[in-house]
Amino acid sequence: MFFLLMTYFTSVTLPPPESYTAYKAERPIVVDGDLSEWENVPYVEVNYDIEKMKRVDNIKTFARVLWDKENLYISFQCKDDEPWATITKRDGFLWEEEAVEVFIDPKGDGARYVELGVNPLNAVDDILIIRKPKYRWLLNWNLFDLKTAVKKKKDGWDVEIAIPWWNFLSFEVPLPPVEQTWRIQLCRVERPDHKTPIWLSWSPTYQTFHKPETFGKVFFSSRQDAHP
Ligand SMILES: [Ca+2]
Numbered sequence: 001m002f003f004l005l006m007t008y009f010t011s012v013t014l015p016p017p018e019s020y021t022a023y024k025a026e027r028p029i030v031v032d033g034d035l036s037e038w039e040n041v042p043y044v045e046v047n048y049d050i051e052k053m054k055r056v057d058n059i060k061t062f063a064r065v066l067w068d069k070e071n072l073y074i075s076f077q078c079k080d081d082e083p084w085a086t087i088t089k090r091d092g093f094l095w096e097e098e099a100v101e102v103f104i105d106p107k108g109d110g111a112r113y114v115e116l117g118v119n120p121l122n123a124v125d126d127i128l129i130i131r132k133p134k135y136r137w138l139l140n141w142n143l144f145d146l147k148t149a150v151k152k153k154k155d156g157w158d159v160e161i162a163i164p165w166w167n168f169l170s171f172e173v174p175l176p177p178v179e180q181t182w183r184i185q186l187c188r189v190e191r192p193d194h195k196t197p198i199w200l201s202w203s204p205t206y207q208t209f210h211k212p213e214t215f216g217k218v219f220f221s222s223r224q225d226a227h228p
């Protein structure tokens with residue numbers, strides 16, 4: 001059995017990480033769950049099933065990234081007949097229900113990264129994960145002045161997020177990261193039966209979202225979103 005497993009794990013070959021260009025928002029983003037400001041912004045699909053290791057088309061999720069001088073913005077459009085969540089408190093384990101998740105590694109070295117989850121009730125969990133020199137998982141760490149909003153719709157739920165850049169000061173990278181690339185992963189946990197999870201990512205990974213080397217490459221362009 002051990003050898004079978006070894007064969008399985010060593011034969012895992014993933015497609016290379018995805019790439020995305022995040023444009024500068026040409027008008028103010030109002031974090032209210034209404035995504036009309038995002039209409040012309042290129043989207044990616046969060047549809048890589050990390051257990052089946054392939055893209056699926058029965059669960060639709062569209063994600064976008066923008067930025068301005070103050071904030072990093074992320075939006076998700078989740079198609080879902082029945083968005084499900086019960087957790088309302090900060091730092092509840094949102095991934096045990098349905099949620100979207102963002103992973104942010106500003107330096108791109110996998111040593112430290114931020115995990116942020118938002119659920120259909122607009123509850124938030126934010127965690128700083130330190131992998132080197134020693135593994136630490138800081139649930140009490142918070143993103144300050146974070147803004148999130150969720151809008152329920154007939155066919156799903158939309159999420160809008162603004163993260164002030166200064167939350168990343170300790171990473172010692174240029175802020176905002178104009179013409180720089182950060183490693184970012186965009187994810188969704190869907191549980192059609194309220195139990196069995198389907199773990200979906202934008203950039204391909206396997207078994208877990210916590211593989212910073214598989215995060216996508218997001219380039220923050222100085223161009224505005226209307227002129228990509
Ligand atoms: Ca809005």
Ligand SMILES: [Ca+2]
Binds near residue numbers: 127143
């Ligand atoms: Ca927290």
